[in-house]
Amino acid sequence: MVEEKKENSVSPASEGIENISEAAIEAEKIAKFKKEGKFGAPRRPGFPSRGTGFRPVGGEITPEYESKLLDLARVVRVTAGGKKLRFRAVVVLGNKKGKVGLGIGKGLDVAQAVEKANRAAKKNLIEVATEQGTIPYPVRAKYGAARILLKPQRKGRGLVAGGTVRVICTLAGIKDISAKILGRTSNKLSNGQATINALKKLKLKVKVKVKEKETNAATSTSASS
Template sequence: MAEENKQKRSVEQDDADNFVEKIVALNRVAKVIKGGRHFSFTALVVIGNGNGRVGYGYGKANEVPDAIKKASSIAKSTMFDVAINNGTLAHEMNANYKASRVILRPASEGTGLIAGGAVRAVLEAAGVVNVLSKSLGSNNPINVVTATINALKKIRDPELATKNRKEQASLQKNIEESK
């Protein structure tokens, strides 16, 4: 029963904006004060449109729903575009954040999403269907999600990269000719 509730809670469709919201981590934290412990909650949420846009947020509040709302609003404000080609990534990418390291590799059609919990949540929200991934080092969800986001931000669309490279080469050629 608890697993069923967790599954229902982790994937919610926000109909107004058509976003996929995934709760990656939900923690109860305590602050020790003179009268005892004061409990609050933190939520790590990943939001994506399932079509190349993704963002994440970390919210903290006295109640669980408030923490999730805060994290969701932060995630919506941090959304960015991911270069996806035919349901997979354009090229291989590695990224680090603190002690976490994430390796993302493009995969052929039909491979599926081979990824662990936090990495899987980010890639599903982004709309990536076929990818191979490996998470090394710290398995702290905040660090793993941030490392995955950093890797996705570094991925460039091949056509755009080629166009930029050609422009750079022509500028360099013009500079050399003017000397």
């Protein structure tokens, strides 16, 4: 039987938020493979170096996107052969123009976990509906034990949110919003997923009205026929 549990959490900063230095991660990879004697001659950017077995982080994320490390934890997998330690990284990726994504990655070291999380976040990008720097209407969402409430704010109010919600809204390009965590959990991954679920529910009022008109027109046509 395979069981995986969280051993302890490694907070990257006081609020659990930190810019990911791709250069530092790449330097750590190179030093590791040089030490193990697996590092060969480097190839052009975006392609794996000889013996590494994976591509550099810089080749995965375009310059327009910015990533933040939301949470970093050490997890343990208990197997018949003993305990296997790995790292789990949670990364938020966004372009501050309406696109944001959340990704989770696990690896034998921090660099590998962050790289996998970056790839997952890029695959999970969603488009957020905004109006004049805020959301069109209040919305609630949940994920596990996490409960999130997002409310629009007037221009110039700023981000009235903290921790996980603030990071996601910033990378999504939202400038004015009020958010409240209603759940009792402080798990950053759960709160992050709940925030993403809330942003997925948002739709522009114009599009909603057009869709309602089309539905009413189709209903009246079918009734008359």
